[in-house]
Amino acid sequence: MLPLALLLLGIGLLLTGISLLSDSLKRIGGPRFLHLAARYMTPRWKALLLGVGAGAALQSTSAAMFTLASLISVGSVTASQAMSVLTGFSVGNCLIPFLISFKIRTAVFFLVGVSSILLYFSKEERLRNVLSVAFGLGLIFLGIEMMLDGVRPLRAEPWFEQVLAVAGEWHGLNIFVGVLLGFIVQSSTAVVVVAIGLAKGDILTSEEVLLVIYGAALGSTAFKALLGAALSGSARQLVRFENLFNVTGAALFIIFYYIEIYLHIPLVMALIARLSPDPALQAAWAFLLLNLSAALIYIAIHDPIAALLARQFPPAAKEVVIVVPATPGPESKASALDGQDQG
Structure with a gap:
């Protein structure tokens, strides 16, 4: 029972x-992201770079979507500009798997211990936010270490070896x-972190x-599809x-996998x-x-996709619509039109 308890404890901590x-990152970077997102949207490469930086700093695609x-x-940004930010955000969001792929067991104990002690005594809000970031990162590492302590004894169990053997034979089972x-946790990044722990x-x-990583991308998408059904307009x-x-990314890489395996x-x-012989780093690179x-x-394909989605899900009645000039010229603030019926 102890190995199972350690495994569950590790997943919970993670x-x-x-x-x-x-x-914590949202509290620190959220207001700054709002400010930057309202200012640095043109040209498109700036929106992409903003998304990469925000993804590395905030680590929450759902939060970014609702903010945008x-x-x-x-009327601060257009849906097309927000899509550029989300494109970059997904790339920046890959930072955490690289961080947790390193083996720093002793340092993790110090990180969790010191940050938690300082959190207890600290009263200043900004410092507490920074310490919460350190504590959260430490818990991720500590959760992986607990997972490893739980699963290592299981390797000696015949039933566990049989489960691994079945998983190795049925590729579709790993995707499932x-x-x-991905659907339960609502985050492909979180599943990648768990998978890296199991690889370690x-x-x-x-x-x-x-x-598992490719399947997680599909699973988190299924959850967002349910979420999107309750939204309308540009948010949709x-x-x-x-x-x-x-x-697109998951389907493409699943196809690549089978081409590589069978052809x-x-x-x-x-x-x-x-790029790396370490399975944990390989997982981070794959993500x-x-x-x-x-x-x-x-x-x-940004422009045709943005146009297609705009036709499928037109702005809601109460949204402010930004009219972007069709031809290049001096930058001017687009006129804002109330989307309500004009009668």
Whole structure:
């Protein structure tokens, strides 16, 4: 029972750490993101770079979507500009898997201990936010260490070896597990972190981790699709854009996987094996490559996708619509039109 208890404790600490880290980063960077998002939207490359930086700093795509939707509703940005930010955001959001792939067990104990003690005595809000970031990051690392302590003894159990053997034979099972976890946890990044922890403990092979990551992208998309059903107007555009982005990246890399397995054409697995021999780092690289590939695709087709989504989900009646000049010229603030019926 102890190994199972440690495994559950590790997963709980890891998810709590991700939640705490995300909330703390939003408190620190959220107001700044609002300010920058309202100012640096043109040309498009600035919006993309803003998204990359915001993704690395905030680590929450859902928070970014709702923030951008609120800016659209008051006429500060267009839906097309917000989509550029989300494209970059998905790339910047890949930072955490790289951080947690390092092996720093002793340093993690110091990080959790020192940050928690300082949090207890600190009263100043800004300092508490910074310490909460450190504590959240420490909990993620600590959760992985607890997971490893729990799963290592399980390797000696015959039933556990049988489960791993089945998972290794049925590729679709790993994808399904990723989909299920992505839907439940509502974050593909969180699932990637769990998968990296299992890779560190030699529970999942590099190939199995990749399939879990690809499935997680689909699972988190399924949750956002349910979320989007309750939204309308430009907010619905952003949710649909993010879903298309994730599905495109996951589907493309699943196809790459089977091409590499059955046709023996070196693609993603061959590339990440060259980048690092460590399965944990390979998983982080795969997650980055998935999002980067999808970003490049949607940068190339940005205008037709934005136009298509605008037709499918026109602005809600109470939104302020920004009219962008069709031809290049001196930058001027677009006229704001009330979207309500004019009679």
